[in-house]
Amino acid sequence: QAEAKKLALVARHANDSVILVDRNGVAQWVNEAFTRITGHSFGETVGRNLGTLLNHPDTDPAAIQLIEDCRTAARPIRVQVLNLHKEGHGIWIETNQVPIQNHQGEVTSYIAIERDITATKQNAQKLDDARRAAEEGARAKSDFLATMSHEIRTPMNGILGMAELMSEFDLGADEQQYLGTIRDSSNALLKSINDILDLSRLEAG
Secondary structure (H helix, E strand, O other), rough: HHHHHHHHHHHHHHOOOEEEEEEOOEEEEEEEHHHHOOOOOOHHOOOEEEHHHHHHHHHHHHHHEEEEEEOOOOOOOEEEEEEEEOOOEEEEEEEEEEEOOOOOEEEEEEEEEEEEOOOHHHHHHHHHHHHOOOOOOHHHHHHHHHHHHEEEEHHHHHHHHHHHHOOOOOOOOOHHHHHHHHHHHHHHHHHHHHHHHHHHHHHHH
16 A cells, blocks of 8 residues: 555656556546646546547547557557647657556556657657758759759850861961960860769769
């Protein structure tokens, strides 16, 4: 009896929700942390089906089915599920539920330890959004480089073509030197353009 009182005291003042439900998911007892996390008081919760009370419109049906299947098979349950706070906003819960057996080995109830992981989920979503934005930025940069490389290479080829045609004319020494500079500079620039184009193709896979 003294041990039971100690356990009850720990459960009552735990930071995580401690819930006792029957095999049908009807709440028999909840601690103060449950009220703090969900907004529902002891009186509003006991005697009600927790799924009906807490399921969010966007709760994953697979998570609900997993809980039901485990209860039917009298197996422990560990799953993350989206719940609905009393004030109407979503809260992510990690629930760990263990069956309790009577002297005949029959499961009579479940004790659930539940932790609010909403902040963790939100941070993970922010990181995922940042990663997607970075990937989109990298793709946009590669697309820009590829487009600009093509746009610059086309007139550069025109300059080189005209320089080749001019070289067939009878030009003076100065004109030949100027033409040689145009051709050398154009070829160097074209090589740089091709390198940029190759880089953007590599980044794009």
